[in-house]
Amino acid sequence: xxxxxxxxxxxxxxxxxxxxxxxxxxxxxxxxxxxxxxxxxxxxxxxxxxxxxxxxxxxxxxxxxxxxxxxxxxxxxxxxxxxxxxxxxxxxxxxxxxxxxxxxxxxxxxxxxxxxxxxxxxxxxxxxxxxxxxxxxxxxxxxxxxxxxxxxxxxxxxxxxxxxxxxxxxxxxxxxxxxxxxxxxxxxxxxxxxxxxxxxxxxxx
Amino acid sequence: xxxxxxxxxxxxxxxxxxxxxxxxxxxxxxxxxxxxxxxxxxxxxxxxxxxxxxxxxxxxxxxxxxxxxxxxxxxxxxxxxxxxxxxxxxxxxxxxxxxxxxxxxxxxxxxxxxxxxxxxxxxxxxxxxxxxxxxxxxxxxxxxxxxxxxxxxxxxxxxxxxxxxxxxxxxxxxxxxxxxxxxxxxxxxxxxxxxxxxxxxxxxxxxxxxxxxxxxxxxxxxxxxxxxxxxxxxxxxxxxxxxxxxxxxxxxxxxxxxxxxxxxxxxxxxxxxxxxxxxxxxxxxxxxxxxxxxxxxxxxxxxxxxxxxxxx
Numbered sequence: 001x002x003x004x005x006x007x008x009x010x011x012x013x014x015x016x017x018x019x020x021x022x023x024x025x026x027x028x029x030x031x032x033x034x035x036x037x038x039x040x041x042x043x044x045x046x047x048x049x050x051x052x053x054x055x056x057x058x059x060x061x062x063x064x065x066x067x068x069x070x071x072x073x074x075x076x077x078x079x080x081x082x083x084x085x086x087x088x089x090x091x092x093x094x095x096x097x098x099x100x101x102x103x104x105x106x107x108x109x110x111x112x113x114x115x116x117x118x119x120x121x122x123x124x125x126x127x128x129x130x131x132x133x134x135x136x137x138x139x140x141x142x143x144x145x146x147x148x149x150x151x152x153x154x155x156x157x158x159x160x161x162x163x164x165x166x167x168x169x170x171x172x173x174x175x176x177x178x179x180x181x182x183x184x185x186x187x188x189x190x191x192x193x194x195x196x197x198x199x200x201x202x203x204x205x
Numbered sequence: 206x207x208x209x210x211x212x213x214x215x216x217x218x219x220x221x222x223x224x225x226x227x228x229x230x231x232x233x234x235x236x237x238x239x240x241x242x243x244x245x246x247x248x249x250x251x252x253x254x255x256x257x258x259x260x261x262x263x264x265x266x267x268x269x270x271x272x273x274x275x276x277x278x279x280x281x282x283x284x285x286x287x288x289x290x291x292x293x294x295x296x297x298x299x300x301x302x303x304x305x306x307x308x309x310x311x312x313x314x315x316x317x318x319x320x321x322x323x324x325x326x327x328x329x330x331x332x333x334x335x336x337x338x339x340x341x342x343x344x345x346x347x348x349x350x351x352x353x354x355x356x357x358x359x360x361x362x363x364x365x366x367x368x369x370x371x372x373x374x375x376x377x378x379x380x381x382x383x384x385x386x387x388x389x390x391x392x393x394x395x396x397x398x399x400x401x402x403x404x405x406x407x408x409x410x411x412x413x414x415x416x417x418x419x420x421x422x423x424x425x426x427x428x429x430x431x432x433x434x435x436x437x438x439x440x441x442x443x444x445x446x447x448x449x450x451x452x453x454x455x456x457x458x459x460x461x462x463x464x465x466x467x468x469x470x471x472x473x474x475x476x477x478x479x480x481x482x483x484x485x486x487x488x489x490x491x492x493x494x495x496x497x498x499x500x501x502x503x504x505x506x507x508x509x510x511x512x513x514x515x516x517x
């Protein structure tokens with residue numbers, strides 16, 4: 001299922017995984033898992049599920065994990081604003097300083113700012129990320145969040161759950177479950193960060 | 206870009222890109238300083254030794270704070286209680302530290318070049334916390350961070366540094382980096398403290414403060430080392446203050462919302478008047494906060510793992 005333009009998405013991002021492997025673009029595209037409509041519908045459903053599960057929007061705050069969790073969180077905020085008519089507070093989290101592999105990786109990640117301009121004390125925090133894989137990013141994000149205050153609940157929303165967890169972590173809201181092999185790479189491309197809108201499955205080369 | 210440095214000794218061999226990378230990394234660090242819980246797990250298990258042969262409160266405390274917030278353990282090796290008093294050489298002290306497998310040594314010493322000497326011997330990283338009259342790179346970096354924060358950048362900005370330039374490692378380090386970042390620097394001081402041969406720094410030098418102030422975006426007063434008066438480098442403190450001291454009236458000559466900086470500790474009423482030091486134009490306290498942020502950034506960059514490449 002190769003098509004023109006697939007490489008636009010790939011070239012726009014150099015990926016490396018939390019488990020320390022540099023996967024800078026060494027994959028060959030195998031499959032397109034989601035297109036623009038697919039992503040939009042998944043976000044829409046997640047937004048509804050968040051409101052349904054929490055019985056409204058009381059105490060809800062959204063926090064996106066850099067980089068691609070941030071535009072996803074913004075979309076969820078926008079969607080919820082459309083059907084619930086409330087503007088949820090939104091923050092963004094950089095988890096670099098909480099990674100458990102800093103001393104073992106060759107590459108040093110650039111640290112970006114964490115911006116949570118509100119108190120998360122007693123709130124229900126919806127953490128948003130693009131892909132749930134080993135669970136190590138989510139683990140780091142939980143630590144980072146707890147350093148900012150004591151939320152009442154933390155829930156996790158991801159666009160793709162690809163399996164292969166290394167920690168006891170699960171997502172509360174999943175856009176799509178994609179069973180993968182460890183030889184495969186999931187590449188999420190969003191308009192805001194990559195200029196295209198799709199999710200690709202790549203084979204490591 | 207690549208961040209491959211083990212040490213930070215001076216700003217001479219850093220590129221503008223590297224300086225900007227340090228400043229960029231300090232932005233998220235500053236956010237952490239504003240949190241109720243200022244503690245990260247990032248450098249857990251790393252050991253940082255503060256080796257201070259010269260007295261220092263602000264620099265040492267700032268480094269110690271920075272390392273602790275990042276989760277590292279710090280050990281103070283202050284000369285008063287150490288074996289240096291028993292005559293141990295810097296080389297032997299270095300070997301001792303090496304044997305203890307420390308990860309980072311922050312050194313202040315009265316001899317220029319001592320930080321580099323240590324860096325050559327040690328496997329651990331070395332940060333120069335001020336060596337003789339040579340360099341004080343972290344003070345310069347925190348000054349850049351403050352300037353960037355207030356002025357938005359460096360290109361074409363006019364920075365005036367006034368005071369005892371001759372003996373000031375702060376001024377020397379500042380000039381080196383500010384030039385690389387594209388700022389326009391003017392050094393001002395009496396001829397005895399700013400002799401003509403200081404032109405080697407490649408910036409404008411002047412002995413008349415009032416002539417240089419118009420158009421200045423940032424003015425930095427240096428601490429007047431009062432012991433210099435005894436050695437006859439200027440006639441009296443009162444005269445110095447009259448000619449080179451900053452005050453509220455004088456700063457109006459810039460015709461701008463100029464920021465006023467001072468590396469501390471201040472001699473109030475000598476190089477800077479109290480009314481100015483406590484005014485809204487003064488960023489002196491911010492400089493202290495920014496110092497911790499910048500030092501956190503540096504410590505992270507030097508021993509935070511991953512020295513082959515930097516990936517965004």
